[in-house]
Amino acid sequence: MKLCKGITAVLLLTGIFAGTLVGCRNTGKTSSGTITYSNPLPVAFGDPFILSASDGKYYMYGTGGVEKGFGAYSSDNLVDWHFEGQVYSGDQPGSWTVKNYWAPEVYEIDGRYYMFFSADWKVNPTDELENFRIGVAVADQPTGPFTEISDNPLFDPGYPIIDANILQHGGRTYLYYSRCCYKNPVESEVAAWARGQNLFDEIEESWVYGVEISNDFTAVLGEPVLLLQPPSIMDDPQTEWESRSVTSGEVNRRWTEGSFAFEHNGQIYMMYSANFFGGENYAVGYAVADHPLGPFTKAENNPVLEKNTATGGEVTGTGHNMVVWSKDGEKMYCVYHGRTQKTGNERVVFIDEMNIDENGVLTVDGPSTSSKEL
Numbered sequence: 001m002k003l004c005k006g007i008t009a010v011l012l013l014t015g016i017f018a019g020t021l022v023g024c025r026n027t028g029k030t031s032s033g034t035i036t037y038s039n040p041l042p043v044a045f046g047d048p049f050i051l052s053a054s055d056g057k058y059y060m061y062g063t064g065g066v067e068k069g070f071g072a073y074s075s076d077n078l079v080d081w082h083f084e085g086q087v088y089s090g091d092q093p094g095s096w097t098v099k100n101y102w103a104p105e106v107y108e109i110d111g112r113y114y115m116f117f118s119a120d121w122k123v124n125p126t127d128e129l130e131n132f133r134i135g136v137a138v139a140d141q142p143t144g145p146f147t148e149i150s151d152n153p154l155f156d157p158g159y160p161i162i163d164a165n166i167l168q169h170g171g172r173t174y175l176y177y178s179r180c181c182y183k184n185p186v187e188s189e190v191a192a193w194a195r196g197q198n199l200f201d202e203i204e205e206s207w208v209y210g211v212e213i214s215n216d217f218t219a220v221l222g223e224p225v226l227l228l229q230p231p232s233i234m235d236d237p238q239t240e241w242e243s244r245s246v247t248s249g250e251v252n253r254r255w256t257e258g259s260f261a262f263e264h265n266g267q268i269y270m271m272y273s274a275n276f277f278g279g280e281n282y283a284v285g286y287a288v289a290d291h292p293l294g295p296f297t298k299a300e301n302n303p304v305l306e307k308n309t310a311t312g313g314e315v316t317g318t319g320h321n322m323v324v325w326s327k328d329g330e331k332m333y334c335v336y337h338g339r340t341q342k343t344g345n346e347r348v349v350f351i352d353e354m355n356i357d358e359n360g361v362l363t364v365d366g367p368s369t370s371s372k373e374l
Contacts (some may be wrong), residue, residue, distance in 0.1 A: 038371045039350040045105040046337045046347040059142045061104040070104045084101040088137055088146030090119055096152050100124045103163050113139045115146045116164035132181035136217045155220045167261040175213045178257035181206045188232040190243050190368040194301055200252035201273035205230050208259045210293045225293045232256040241303045242274040244281040251276050258320035268292055273319035280307050283337040286362050305364045314340045315367035334364045
């Protein structure tokens with residue numbers, strides 16, 4: 001089974017999104033032919049994901065831009081982009097979904113295209129405010145139309161889940177997802193501190209899980225394994241950056257979500273986002289393991305991507321990233337969404353170079369807004 005992940009660098013210079021022309025943003029080529037660009041890229045997606053398809057084109061998917069579903073862009077040359085319209089529509093007859101379509105990821109397997117996504121499940125006998133599950137849709141073309149492979153979500157763990165990501169390793173397929181904060185209050189030193197400050201009575205948390213699934217994406221194999229969660233003690237080196245939404249008084253939740261896993265030098269790297277996705281403190285860290293189901297150890301240099309306003313920049317809300325590689329495999333890029341003062345609350349796409357040094361330390365050269373070479 002051939003698994004083609006979205007592993008190509010993307011530069012969005014011009015395009016059409018939902019019928020609106022999007023213009024160039026300080027882009028061009030140097031005398032040597034190298035492409036230059038500046039962030040943010042002119043596409044209004046949250047949770048961006050890029051597929052390098054076998055047809056030679058590049059496809060970008062994300063949250064937003066269309067009603068009850070997902071849209072996509074296509075490009076022949078990584079410069080000129082065309083909006084392909086809505087490629088998946090939910091809330092159709094026979095669909096298990098009703099609303100809140102988030103975080104699509106598309107994988108090419110043996111000539112077909114499989115989309116993992118999150119949505120609200122129509123089966124909701126207790127009328128839960130958050131009833132998200134993960135589903136899979138398939139198409140014969142990367143531009144769809146994508147049709148759900150089942151009239152039920154992939155599985156029901158008994159709590160709301162979002163942000164599906166898969167990794168193939170050793171002939172097996174692993175699904176990663178985030179348990180939502182909803183109705184998941186957790187006692188910790190941070191929760192006790194928040195009560196003591198009269199900020200919040202309780203703190204709900206989001207956790208990242210992993211589970212093996214069948215190679216045809218139709219069933220889970222075994223029980224989910226808890227892989228990542230916010231730290232419970234105040235003197236943990238990760239606590240400060242992963243708790244900023246709480247300590248700033250923004251919201252009574254701590255998130256570990258938006259995971260993206262990949263292999264490097266025999267180890268599994270898992271990037272993840274923490275803090276409120278709608279706020280300025282959204283940021284990215286990573287953890288490393290020897291096996292797809294852990295245990296994962298968080299990196300000492302976290303966060304590797306965060307707002308830059310404290311150092312004179314204009315970018316906030318940096319998160320839900322993925323990793324793409326240049327066509328020659330020599331460069332790694334972090335693709336993520338963020339916000340600027342100009343874009344306001346609208347999430348837009350950024351791309352910045354990533355590196356992993358000889359000691360296995362991952363860094364991201366961003367967030368950036370100045371002109372740079374891709």
